[in-house]
Amino acid sequence: MSVQESYVPTHPDLFIVEFLPGDFASRLISLKSFEAGETIADLSRFTRVPHAAYDTIQCGPGDNIKYNSDLVYVNHSCEPNIAFDFSSKDTSRWHVRASRPIKQGDPLTYFYPSTEWNMAQPFDCLCGSAKCLGRVEGAVSLSAAELSSHGFINPWIWTQFEAKQN
Numbered sequence: 001m002s003v004q005e006s007y008v009p010t011h012p013d014l015f016i017v018e019f020l021p022g023d024f025a026s027r028l029i030s031l032k033s034f035e036a037g038e039t040i041a042d043l044s045r046f047t048r049v050p051h052a053a054y055d056t057i058q059c060g061p062g063d064n065i066k067y068n069s070d071l072v073y074v075n076h077s078c079e080p081n082i083a084f085d086f087s088s089k090d091t092s093r094w095h096v097r098a099s100r101p102i103k104q105g106d107p108l109t110y111f112y113p114s115t116e117w118n119m120a121q122p123f124d125c126l127c128g129s130a131k132c133l134g135r136v137e138g139a140v141s142l143s144a145a146e147l148s149s150h151g152f153i154n155p156w157i158w159t160q161f162e163a164k165q166n
């Protein structure tokens, strides 16, 4: 059975996965409109995993989680429309929110270096934005200006960045 055939939506009221041919070409589409700053979903389904992979997200240094949800299909964009916020010490407050207005039918994207310090699977970005950085390897390879011009960045990434400077 293919991934598509065995797919069971985790948030059928919020998202739909658009399965596209090619490696890692699928994407997550919003079924609703959101205002900038609006919370879209909590991240309560996550589980911690020991190693970073293409389908994990970093919530702290050496701290990787699996979403266990459709959110794994959110692609990177250098001009993203959502943000994953791991800034609270209380994990029940971790959430994903709209970083700019989102219309029903828009693909959902976030800026991967906002959570990924050093990515397990770097790639050449196809986001098509005028602000595109090209190669996406994680925050470790970005300058302060590059890091600060693509929306929200998780505080622990800034902490790593400052440590690297010193």
Ligand SMILES: C[S@@+](CC[C@H](N)C(=O)[O-])C[C@H]1O[C@@H](n2cnc3c(N)ncnc32)[C@H](O)[C@@H]1O
Binding pocket: 023, 024, 025, 026, 027, 054, 055, 056, 072, 073, 074, 075, 076, 077, 121, 122, 123, 124, 125, 126, 127
């Ligand atoms: C967690 S997956 C996202 C869902 C993925 N598109 C899929 O079909 O499974 C992350 C992978 O998607 C691909 N990807 C995500 N955003 C991309 C982008 N802007 N340009 C090119 N590839 C991207 C990369 O291969 C990346 O390692």
